[in-house]
Amino acid sequence: MPLSTSIAVCTYNGERFLQEQLDSLLSQTRLPDQIVIRDDVSGDRTVEILRAFVPVAEALGISVDLQVNARNVGYRCNFDGALRACTGEVIFLCDQDDVWHADKLARICAEFEMRPGLLALHTNARLIDGDGKVLPRSLFRSLKVGTREVRQMHQGAGLTLLFKRDMVTGATMAFRHIVLADALPLPESGWVHDAWIVTLAAMRGDVDTLDSPLVDYRLHDSNQLGLGGNDPLRPAERRQQHLQQDLSADLLTRAQQLHLPASIRALIKQKQQHITNRANLPLSRFRRIPVVLEELFAGNYQRFGRGVLSAAVDLIR
Template sequence: MPPSVSIAVCTYNGEHFLQQQLDSLLAQTHRPDQIVIRDDVSSDDSLALLRAFVPRAEARGIAVDLQVNSHNLGYRRNFDGALRACTGEIIFLCDQDDVWHADKIARFCTEFDARPGLLALHCDAQLIDEAGQPLRQRLFAALRYSPADRKRMHAGYGFLLMLKRNLMTGAAMAFRRSVLADALPLPETGWVHDAWIGTLAAMRGDIDSLPEALIGYRLHSNNQLGLGGNDATPRALQRKRQLEAECVQSALLLAHARTLALPEPMLAWVERKQRHMSVRATLPTSRLRRVPAVMGELLSGNYMKFGSGILSAGIDLVRA
């Protein structure tokens, strides 16, 4: 018997693209058992579209849990609430502005059925524009998720890959409900929900990727997260903020990992990542005085394990 499936949908002022996404959920060849929708107090016509969707889904035998927050919570707390209401064995995250291919759920469930130790799975996606037209690039290429990375993921090194950088995009991922025992509550700051869930899944079991593009991932001017986000901040300040954010992330992950009774070698990797990010985030202002710390991290292999190797070390040596 195939596993039960829940879809967690979070919406906020998504009327322009929401209907196409909702239609694509109903067009799945493998019908979901439950769709949980949390609207974050939209001020447009999103709620009207959602209320019209409920009887259409229920007519197909899909249980729908539609709730509107009492006040605006933001995407982290909104997804937290949606995930808590999911009852399926396999949970899909769903953004309001993408389009799922009809075989997405079926393909994921086939993989989960065949691999009991698989805890989280993600797929490639076709990038599309505001009109839904395909762009030249696909998601894996845009994320620089290389064939070498994919080979390592397939070989069981998902934890080390996720410790280096997030490779899982929420709109293109699903995971077993058991992962929520570690992942909830979602962190209020520091972590994006998909990276947090994917990393914790990798701590407990296998994670992997599918080569097929099973969604249309829409890029538009109002993207809250992901590839479509626009940031006019000067690059030097972006790098500084990124290092500070990764330092906070690694500290939060380490504190959480210590509560999970993980194997000592895995915990040691998290501690190593936290020390490395702390060094990078607190380098001296003087470029000359940075040299010993940067060279130490480079020779230890930490820049290769947790960054872009010599490139990251070079940037740390010369950045303002």
């Protein structure tokens, strides 16, 4: 029997691209069962577009849950609210400014139906600009997600890879409803919702990758996140801020609350210590050497970063 599906759409001042995205949802070869929409008090025509969309979708047999927030709550709380209203067995995250390929829902659902142990799945995407023009690089290429990482994902190394860096973009991701029992409430810290959800899924079971581009992912001057924290080419000052903003504490707290295996909790603590050590390296390059070498020989640069390259950066930055 086919799995039921929900799409969680969060909007805010999205009138420029929203209609094209909504049209792509209704053009799926396999239509969703439910679309949950939460608008964060848009000041443009977004709500008007959404209200016109509801009867069109319902005429196709899709249940639509549209609500406008009483006040602006920000994208994290907005997604939290949308996810709580999703009832489908498989949940898709949806940005307001992308365009879904017609076979996206069908292709992803087929994977979940064939693989009962699969908890989360993400895909590649085409990059487009504000005018819809296809950009020369794919999402994976821009994020430097290579064939080796894709192969490791297929082999079940999702948690290992996610402990190295963010490589999952929410607009391309779907996950089983049961993941919400672990992931909600979304943390109030610096975690981006997609990275949090897929990490919780990976700590519980299998996550995987489809290299196929199933979304046109739009990059434009009004992106809420753009490539966000996934951008591996962040400037040095953003990289240092990332090191100082250790998000492992939230992950460890949730892992303890969920009584996840001791091995996972120990790995989180190890990453915490590694980030702390890197963020507090001495100003003197000479005094950094023993700290960096100790982390390198312990395998922490390889386990939580880019190996020797990350160690070299710490020695010379």
